[in-house]
Structures are given as structure tokens and as C-alpha cells.
Amino acid sequence: MTTQPRNTDPYSDPRAFYGAELRRLREAAGLTQEQLGHRVFCSGSYIGQFEVAIRRPQLELSQLLDDVLDSGEHLQRLCRLARNSKVADYFADAADLEQRARLISEYVPMCVPGFLQTEAYARAVTSAALRFSPQDMVDQFVRARMERARLLDGSDAPVYWAILHESTLRVPVGGPAAMHEQLCHLAETVRSRRNVALQVMPFDAGAHPFMTALVSLMNFADAPPLVYTESAYTGHLVEDPALVAQYQAAYDLARAVALSPEASLALIESAAKDFATHEQRA
The missing domain is CATH 1.10.260.40 (lambda repressor-like DNA-binding domains)
Known part of the structure; x- marks a missing residue:
């Protein structure tokens, strides 16, 4: 056709x-x-x-x-x-496709998903990744990440479902104050947005298929689903139907062994209090 x-x-x-x-x-x-x-x-x-x-x-x-x-x-x-883009070139194709997705399901192994990052957290992550790059490049990527987060706003926003590993709640990215702000932002986002669901994969869940890479599954109203995977400084779109189905099955298993959204929210709020206490002691 x-x-x-x-x-x-x-x-x-x-x-x-x-x-x-x-x-x-x-x-x-x-x-x-x-x-x-x-x-x-x-x-x-x-x-x-x-x-x-x-x-x-x-x-x-x-x-x-x-x-x-x-x-x-x-x-x-x-x-x-x-192909000029505000985001890293390897991610630019996926960023464009996110604009059309009706459902985005992500697993993130070691940091807060980009959609849900505060500016302080995003700056700490980006500065670490671009340690030897000019400051204006860091600023550009942080601004782009903040703009990207707006995709979850509005009446036509996609449904966003994320699973993050418990280690994400414990690694002090940007220091205790930045982590307290970030975890409070996660909790507030889940409470205030009906299109956002969040689960935590606990340490005791053990091994699972997505231990070493970010995985994002995108579903569309007018096109077949696809997957975006990312590791340090590189990303890849997966469009082969058989592989996409395999990723979807693995994501369903990850969702099944992760904590419930309610238990995940409680753990996030508990971790936020821990960082607040650490900040007060410092």
C-alpha cells in the first residue's frame, strides 16, 4: 500500500x-x-x-x-x-518515535528514566557521561531531556510504564539533596499522573533478562510495535517482529516479578526519607 x-x-x-x-x-x-x-x-x-x-x-x-x-x-x-538533533544521535530516531507512541514501557537498570528525571539529577548523570565534553554540550542535553519529559503532559500523552531496579534508589547521583528531590519527584509523578505507572525490581528478584541494558518498548496506533535498547554511548532500534515479541515476553516476566506499583511507591518514599536524613546529618 x-x-x-x-x-x-x-x-x-x-x-x-x-x-x-x-x-x-x-x-x-x-x-x-x-x-x-x-x-x-x-x-x-x-x-x-x-x-x-x-x-x-x-x-x-x-x-x-x-x-x-x-x-x-x-x-x-x-x-x-x-539528522540534526538536540539529543544524542544514537537516540534521535527513538526520540522521534516516542512522539507517536501510545504506550511506552521501559526497564532501566541503574538510573532514573529520562522521562522522570529532575534537572539536578539529569545534570549529574549527563556530566558524568560527558566528563570530557564542553559545558555547553552538557547544558544542551540537559535542556533536551527536560523538554522530552513534557511528552507525558497533556490529554494526548502516552501511557508510560517503567520498571527501575532498586539500585536506582540507592546510588547517590548528584548527592543526598539531589537524590531526595529526585525520589520525591518520582513519588509525586506517580500520585498525580494517571498515565504513569512505576514498579521497582527489588534486589532479591535475582537474575532477569534486562540486567545490563535499558529497554524501551513502544506501541503505536498505526504501526507495528518496536523496541529501543541502549547501553553506554550507543543505542539500537529493534523492528523484527519475532525479536520484538521476545522482548515483550521478557518485559512481561520482569513486570510480574517486580514489586507492585503500591509497594514500589512505598519503597521510593522510604528511600527519599533515607536521603533526607543523610542530608540533615551532613
């Missing part, structure tokens, strides 16, 4: 211009989306998502498209412009 163009101004942003140019070149070559997709080893619907600016262009795919459409390096150059 051909993805029809939306009423999008091709000059509104680099991604829309990339999509308009891809469509123009494809039609000039007399190819359907399916035919072009076949030649560059993807589906026609995938080509359509680039043409209507749903997906961010990929450099490797743009190279193949330039070869097939005999367009020199035109699409590659546009791709580099379209």
Missing part, C-alpha cells in the same frame, strides 16, 4: 524537504514505493514513512537511494541536515 503525502510544507524542516525530494526523485524514475523499497532492501511502507517525514532519514539507506535514483550524493547531503 502506498503511503500518501501529507499536507506538509517541504520547506518547513529538513526532514520534510528530504521526504519531498525522495518522492520527486522516485516518481521521476517511474518507481512505486514498493519497487524502490525492493531495490534498496526495505518495504515500500518504509519508503513511504521517509517521504511523509514520519521517520528520520538513514545515511546508509540514503546512499543506496542515491545509487538507485542516480542522484549523486543529493539525498546523503539532505540526510545529514535532517
Whole structure:
């Protein structure tokens, strides 16, 4: 099925211009989306998502498209412009997809999920990750993280379900004051937002499939589900249906062995009090 163009101004942003140019070149070559997709080893619907600016262009795919459409390096150059992002490049595709998700389910092994971080906590995490980077880069990523958190606001916000490991509540990121603020923010978010659910994986749960990586499962109203996984300085989108189903099954098991939302909230509030006591003693 051909993805029809939306009423999008091709000059509104680099991604829309990339999509308009891809469509123009494809039609000039007399190819359907399916035919072009076949030649560059993807589906026609995938080509359509680039043409209507749903997906961010990929450099490797743009190279193949330039070869097939005999367009020199035109699409590659546009791709580099379209991939500019406020977030880390390896996460940018997933960040875009989050905007369309109706349900986001995350497991985070060692730190508070980005959606739920306070500015002080985000700054401490980002500063540690970018220890040798300029301060303005740290500031840029912290601002982007704060902006990203707004996705959970509003009447059309996605449902957000997170599982975090108990170690997240114990590692003093940013010091006792920052941790007390962060854990109070978690508790308040769970109490005040009906679209947010939070569970804690306790230490005594033992081994589980997601011990070493962040995992985010995204479900959409108009597209198949997919998974984003992340470790230090790298991330990867998983779209193969069989692998996505395997991740979903593993997440369901993790949800089953984690503490209930009510017990998780009690543990979070208890840990917040511990950091408040530590801060007073200091």
C-alpha cells in the first residue's frame, strides 16, 4: 500500500524537504514505493514513512537511494541536515518515535528514566557521561531531556510504564539533596499522573533478562510495535517482529516479578526519607 503525502510544507524542516525530494526523485524514475523499497532492501511502507517525514532519514539507506535514483550524493547531503538533533544521535530516531507512541514501557537498570528525571539529577548523570565534553554540550542535553519529559503532559500523552531496579534508589547521583528531590519527584509523578505507572525490581528478584541494558518498548496506533535498547554511548532500534515479541515476553516476566506499583511507591518514599536524613546529618 502506498503511503500518501501529507499536507506538509517541504520547506518547513529538513526532514520534510528530504521526504519531498525522495518522492520527486522516485516518481521521476517511474518507481512505486514498493519497487524502490525492493531495490534498496526495505518495504515500500518504509519508503513511504521517509517521504511523509514520519521517520528520520538513514545515511546508509540514503546512499543506496542515491545509487538507485542516480542522484549523486543529493539525498546523503539532505540526510545529514535532517539528522540534526538536540539529543544524542544514537537516540534521535527513538526520540522521534516516542512522539507517536501510545504506550511506552521501559526497564532501566541503574538510573532514573529520562522521562522522570529532575534537572539536578539529569545534570549529574549527563556530566558524568560527558566528563570530557564542553559545558555547553552538557547544558544542551540537559535542556533536551527536560523538554522530552513534557511528552507525558497533556490529554494526548502516552501511557508510560517503567520498571527501575532498586539500585536506582540507592546510588547517590548528584548527592543526598539531589537524590531526595529526585525520589520525591518520582513519588509525586506517580500520585498525580494517571498515565504513569512505576514498579521497582527489588534486589532479591535475582537474575532477569534486562540486567545490563535499558529497554524501551513502544506501541503505536498505526504501526507495528518496536523496541529501543541502549547501553553506554550507543543505542539500537529493534523492528523484527519475532525479536520484538521476545522482548515483550521478557518485559512481561520482569513486570510480574517486580514489586507492585503500591509497594514500589512505598519503597521510593522510604528511600527519599533515607536521603533526607543523610542530608540533615551532613
